[in-house]
Amino acid sequence: MRSIDEHDYHFEEWLTPQEIARDVEQVAERIRDDYKDKEPLFVVVLNGAFVFAADLIRALNNIRCEVTFIRVSSYWGMSSTGQLNFIVPLQQVVENRDVVIVEDIVDSGLTVHQLKAHLRGLGAASVTVASMLFKPNKLEYDDAKPDYIGHEISDEFVIGYGLDFDGFHRNLDAIYKVKNNNLTA
Numbered sequence: 274m275r276s277i278d279e280h281d282y283h284f285e286e287w288l289t290p291q292e293i294a295r296d297v298e299q300v301a302e303r304i305r306d307d308y309k310d311k312e313p314l315f316v317v318v319l320n321g322a323f324v325f326a327a328d329l330i331r332a333l334n335n336i337r338c339e340v341t342f343i344r345v346s347s348y349w350g351m352s353s354t355g356q357l358n359f360i361v362p363l364q365q366v367v368e369n370r371d372v373v374i375v376e377d378i379v380d381s382g383l384t385v386h387q388l389k390a391h392l393r394g395l396g397a398a399s400v401t402v403a404s405m406l407f408k409p410n411k412l413e414y415d416d417a418k419p420d421y422i423g424h425e426i427s428d429e430f431v432i433g434y435g436l437d438f439d440g441f442h443r444n445l446d447a448i449y450k451v452k453n454n455n456l457t458a
């Protein structure tokens with residue numbers, strides 16, 4: 274069993290590269306079915322989703338699609354609805370497009386909730402979400418439940434396959450779960 278130690282935390286391999294590949298293929302199959310007669314626009318949420326997106330999009334080589342990137346940080350302002358801060362703004366027209374948001378993990382769902390509202394506000398014809406991981410126990414925004422899920426996970430913190438801990442470990446080819454504490458996102 275492979276493991277990583279970082280800042281007093283011990284991580285153990287949870288999803289192997291082979292298991293991840295199976296999850297990605299399952300997600301791709303469903304997207305292929307749902308979008309075979311459409312021309313979806315994939316909006317990849319940086320930084321974490323770039324690894325999943327690269328695999329997913331290549332698994333969809335038989336559909337006609339476009340790919341664009343966005344980088345956001347969501348934070349609570351004075352209002353209860355929160356705000357999206359665009360670090361890398363959307364550079365594509367989304368009006369009348371069938372948009373698929375590509376995420377690494379949906380945790381509270383705040384990011385996806387706000388992003389969906391933003392894309393709908395820009396006139397997207399439809400907006401769905403594909404996420405490699407989903408933490409159902411942490412979800413606070415019902416509309417942020419992903420339509421396409423690679424794997425569900427409970428509350429544990431994970432790294433690898435695009436997911437970071439303080440900016441590091443995105444390059445791991447497997448997904449590792451923290452083992453010795455209750456570190457949460």
Ligand code: IMP
Nearest residue numbers: 379380381382383384430431436437458
């Ligand atoms: P949300 O807006 O609360 O759903 O947060 C989603 C973002 O939180 C993800 O895109 C990740 O950047 C980060 N995140 C949530 N859980 C984890 C985790 O277990 N490991 C690494 N990052 C996480």
